Every structure is written in structure tokens, then in C-alpha cells.
Amino acid sequence: MDAPPRWLDREEKAAWDSFIRMQETLIGRLSRRVQTDSGMSASDYIVLVSLTERGGGRMRFLDLAKLVEWEKSRMSHQVTRMAKRGLVAREDCPDDGRGAFIVATPAGYKAIEEAAPQHVEHVRRLFIDALTPNQLSTLGRLSKRVLDHMEKQPD
Amino acid sequence: MDAPPRWLDREEKAAWDSFIRMQETLIGRLSRRVQTDSGMSASDYIVLVSLTERGGGRMRFLDLAKLVEWEKSRMSHQVTRMAKRGLVAREDCPDDGRGAFIVATPAGYKAIEEAAPQHVEHVRRLFIDALTPNQLSTLGRLSKRVLDHMEKQPD
DNA sequence: CGCGAGTAGATGAGCTGTCAACGATTTCGT
DNA sequence: ACGAAATCGTTGACAGCTCATCTACTCGCG
Numbered sequence: 214m215d216a217p218p219r220w221l222d223r224e225e226k227a228a229w230d231s232f233i234r235m236q237e238t239l240i241g242r243l244s245r246r247v248q249t250d251s252g253m254s255a256s257d258y259i260v261l262v263s264l265t266e267r268g269g270g271r272m273r274f275l276d277l278a279k280l281v282e283w284e285k286s287r288m289s290h291q292v293t294r295m296a297k298r299g300l301v302a303r304e305d306c307p308d309d310g311r312g313a314f315i316v317a318t319p320a321g322y323k324a325i326e327e328a329a330p331q332h333v334e335h336v337r338r339l340f341i342d343a344l345t346p347n348q349l350s351t352l353g354r355l356s357k358r359v360l361d362h363m364e365k366q367p368d
Numbered sequence: 369m370d371a372p373p374r375w376l377d378r379e380e381k382a383a384w385d386s387f388i389r390m391q392e393t394l395i396g397r398l399s400r401r402v403q404t405d406s407g408m409s410a411s412d413y414i415v416l417v418s419l420t421e422r423g424g425g426r427m428r429f430l431d432l433a434k435l436v437e438w439e440k441s442r443m444s445h446q447v448t449r450m451a452k453r454g455l456v457a458r459e460d461c462p463d464d465g466r467g468a469f470i471v472a473t474p475a476g477y478k479a480i481e482e483a484a485p486q487h488v489e490h491v492r493r494l495f496i497d498a499l500t501p502n503q504l505s506t507l508g509r510l511s512k513r514v515l516d517h518m519e520k521q522p523d
Numbered sequence: 524c525g526c527g528a529g530t531a532g533a534t535g536a537g538c539t540g541t542c543a544a545c546g547a548t549t550t551c552g553t
Numbered sequence: 554a555c556g557a558a559a560t561c562g563t564t565g566a567c568a569g570c571t572c573a574t575c576t577a578c579t580c581g582c583g
Contacts, residue, residue, distance in 0.1 A: 224505060224508075225496055228507060229508070234437075235511040235515040242523060282393075349383050360389055363390075
């Protein structure tokens with residue numbers, strides 16, 4: 214069948230390029246910032262935020278993985294490294310012999326409490342402040358729309 | 369001074385979360401797609417596209433690195449790997465004894481010509497088709513705006 | 524009960540990215 | 554012309570991600 218590809222037209226390509234470059238630059242800068250400000254990687258940061266904000270500092274392994282939408286293997290390696298640095302600890306789950314809880318240690322709380330304000334400040338400076346409130350909410354709405362659309366699509 | 373952090377308000381946070389999740393999901397899906405469709409990594413793809421589209425198949429090493437906004441070290445490793453698989457080759461630069469050209473091989477051209485249409489199709493399916501032309505151009509405009517704003521900011 | 528299927532999570536190999544150091548040229552100031 | 558500094562690109566060590574595989578446990582069913 215091999216229909217001729219429907220290449221992007223000039224405007225589509227311009228929009229796509231801007232989006233891609235913006236997103237790469239933004240994410241790149243933010244993660245370098247987290248790294249140099251706090252010594253944590255962006256992954257460390259996300260795990261600790263999720264664990265403390267949404268799980269009260271203690272969460273089942275797979276729930277945590279689902280929350281941040283990571284594969285369990287990635288989470289497992291990540292937790293191993295973070296445990297080695299004392300940011301989290303593993304605990305056995307009494308209800309399910311296979312299971313494990315991931316717990317934020319005091320050092321983990323300390324790390325995230327120091328890093329979070331700086332991170333928010335950078336998000337504000339680089340992203341939020343670039344737009345008016347209306348524009349920001351538009352961007353949020355459009356993002357949500359793309360997200361919902363993707364969820365209906367096959368991989 | 370330690371001013372209290374200006375946390376994101378409810379609407380700011382909602383917009384930020386939607387954007388982040390959308391962007392992660394989209395990039396994740398696209399790069400897995402490139403991988404399984406063509407056997408190339410997303411990085412291979414970007415390098416070959418840049419090299420062939422914008423450089424006519426031959427480009428100075430650092431120009432290529434700047435074009436895709438990568439560190440030279442990353443590019444160097446990437447080129448080494450791609451050269452090993454026959455997608456590109458290095459050539460000495462006659463004008464500058466330190467320099468090098470990166471050249472797309474015939475196999476490299478073949479690979480990118482096969483992969484590009486599928487990639488565009490996925491971009492269309494996951495992203496472009498989620499929005500009306502107006503919405504798409506709005507998203508592009510807002511992205512550009514954030515990008516321009518970031519370029520005025522320190523790291 | 525006992526067996527097979529499914530689930531929770533760990534682990535190892537191999538590839539990718541980052542950081543710091545390095546060698547090789549070129550450029551620039553004097 | 555000569556030494557210092559800047560530029561071009563590579564390399565090695567190390568952390569991170571992915572994929573396949575593995576163990577241990579639970580659950581459902583005969």
C-alpha cells in the first residue's frame with residue numbers, strides 16, 4: 214500500500230519545531246539546575262516529590278512506579294541507588310510477602326524540602342513568567358487535549 | 369534573605385502538570401516508536417535528519433553538535449557508535465587540522481529515508497491530529513514565546 | 524491440598540549520557 | 554616569531570535507562 218507520507222506543511226512544521234525545541238531546552242535546563250542546586254538528579258527529585266507529596270512519605274513500590282509512569286525495572290534501579298545514598302529505604306510489606314514499601318528517610322525529606330523551593334522558582338522564571346495567565350492556561354488546556362488524545366491512541 | 373517560595377497556585381500547577389505529562393508521554397512514545405520501527409535510537413534519527421536535511425549529508429562536527437544542541441562529548445560518542453554501525457563516517461578536514469567532517473553513508477541515507485515517513489506519521493497521529501489548525505498554531509506560538517523568553521534568561 | 528498462572532520486585536548485561544581531563548592544532552598578543 | 558590561550562575533538566570513568574530473565578510469593582481452580 215505504502216501511501217505517500219503526509220509530510221508536515223510549513224505551519225505544522227514550524228509549530229512542531231518550536232514545541233520540540235522549547236520542551237528540550239526547558240527540560241534540559243531544569244534538570245541541570247536541580248542537579249547543580251541540590252546534587253540530586255531530576256529522577257531523584259521526582260521520586261522524592263511523589264513519595265512525600267502524594268504518598269505521605271511511604272508508598273508501595275509499584276504504586277510509586279505507576280504514579281510517575283516508569284517501568285518497574287527503572288524504579289527498582291533508581292530506588293537501589295537512592296537507598297545507597299540514604300534518601301529512601303525499602304521495607305517489607307506485611308500483607309504481601311512479595312511486596313515492598315519505599316519510605317522517604319529524614320535525609321530524603323531534608324533533601325526535597327531544600328530542593329523544592331528552588332525548583333519551583335526556576336519553573337516560574339523559565340516557564341510561567343514567559344506567559345500571561347491566559348496564555349498559560351491555554352497552553353495547559355492544549356496540553357491536556359493532546360494528552361487525552363494520546364490516551365485513546367495505540368502506542 | 370530566603371524569601372518564602374512563591375509556590376504555584378492551583379491553575380499554574382494544573383497547567384504545568386498537564387504540560388509535563390503531555391510532553392513526557394509524547395516524547396516517550398515517539399522515541400520508542402522510532403526504536404521499534406527502524407531499529408535506530410531517537411538520537412540516531414536526529415543526527416541523520418540534521419546531517420542530511422540541513423547539511424547535505426556532510427557537516428563539521430561542532431556545527432552538527434550545535435545544530436542539535438548537544439554537548440560535543442555526547443556527539444562524539446554518538447558518532448563513534450553510528451560509525452561502528454556504518455550510518456556515518458568521519459573525514460579529516462583539510463582546512464583545519466583539528467577538525468572533522470561527519471558524513472552520512474549510503475546506509476545512513478537509506479535508514480533515514482525509510483524511517484522518516486513513519487516518524488512523521490506518528491507525529492501526525494499523536495500530536496498534530498489532536499488539535500485543530502488554529503490550536504496547533506497557538507501551541508506553536510506559545511512555545512516560541514517560552515523559547516524566546518528562556519533565551520534571555522541566565523541558565 | 525497441590526499445581527499452574529499471574530504478580531511483585533530484583534538483577535545483570537549492554538547501550539547512552541555526563542563530566543572532567545587530555546592531546547592536537549590554531550590564533551592572538553606582544 | 555614565540556608562548557599563552559582558545560578551539561576542535563577524543564577518551565575514560567561512571568551514572569542512568571532498557572530489556573530480558575529470574576526468584577519468590579499469591580491466587581485460583583480442580
